[in-house]
Amino acid sequence: MGFRLRPTSSCTRACPLHNLQILxxxxxxxVALAPLTAGKSDGMDPYIELRCRCTNTISGIPFNxxxxxNVYRPGVHCAxxxxxxxxxxxxxxxxxxxxxxxxxxxxxxxxGY
Amino acid sequence: MIPATRSLLCAAxxxxxxxxxxxxxxxxxxxxxxxxxxxxxIHLKNIQSLKVLPSGPHCTxxxxxxxxxxxxxxxxxPEAxxxxxxxxxxxxGVPK
Numbered sequence: 001m002g003f004r005l006r007p008t009s010s011c012t013r014a015c016p017l018h019n020l021q022i023l024x025x026x027x028x029x030x031v032a033l034a035p036l037t038a039g040k041s042d043g044m045d046p047y048i049e050l051r052c053r054c055t056n057t058i059s060g061i062p063f064n065x066x067x068x069x070n071v072y073r074p075g076v077h078c079a080x081x082x083x084x085x086x087x088x089x090x091x092x093x094x095x096x097x098x099x100x101x102x103x104x105x106x107x108x109x110x111x112g113y
Numbered sequence: 114m115i116p117a118t119r120s121l122l123c124a125a126x127x128x129x130x131x132x133x134x135x136x137x138x139x140x141x142x143x144x145x146x147x148x149x150x151x152x153x154x155i156h157l158k159n160i161q162s163l164k165v166l167p168s169g170p171h172c173t174x175x176x177x178x179x180x181x182x183x184x185x186x187x188x189x190x191p192e193a194x195x196x197x198x199x200x201x202x203x204x205x206g207v208p209k
Binding site: 073 | 121126160162164166175191192197201204
């Protein structure tokens with residue numbers, strides 16, 4: 001048989017072009033699935049950070065900008081208390097647990113202002 | 114291109130676009146209350162971290178969610194005096 005430069009359009013099985021299409025689809029699907037997995041693992045946060053999270057702290061932020069406050073107790077991973085506020089714009093910032101303003105903010109949230 | 118293959122290609126592209134959009138979007142807060150029941154308090158040494166959510170459009174109640182050392186989460190009553198003491202102690206950095 002001579003080498004055919006162009007496969008005929010009637011070719012429907014065991015055709016290299018067809019196999020290439022299938023492989024392309026499979027690749028696309030796999031690529032699409034990967035970010036979802038990454039997203040989920042971010043959301044679940046199954047592991048404790050094995051180190052302190054806060055290197056710099058500030059003594060206070062505007063009360064209205066707070067979306068939620070996380071308070072982490074000292075443990076084997078970190079000897080300090082850490083207070084991490086998530087702002088309404090999505091940013092996270094570390095607060096100084098010793099600052100009176102921070103205590104006031106947290107207690108104010110508890111009272112339901 | 115074979116019609117069946119074209120359909121699969123469209124489906125794959127749609128899935129890809131959807132996942133990219135989901136990845137790019139910021140992680141939104143829960144859009145509803147997270148606590149159905151609350152406890153008056155738990156022992157401080159069982160607590161690993163505490164999450165305090167002020168009331169807002171998503172929820173009319175202030176919510177306090179404790180993550181225990183065994184990985185579970187428990188909702189605490191923000192108005193209970195014991196809960197407020199727990200928070201104060203945590204901010205003081207009481208060693209376990």
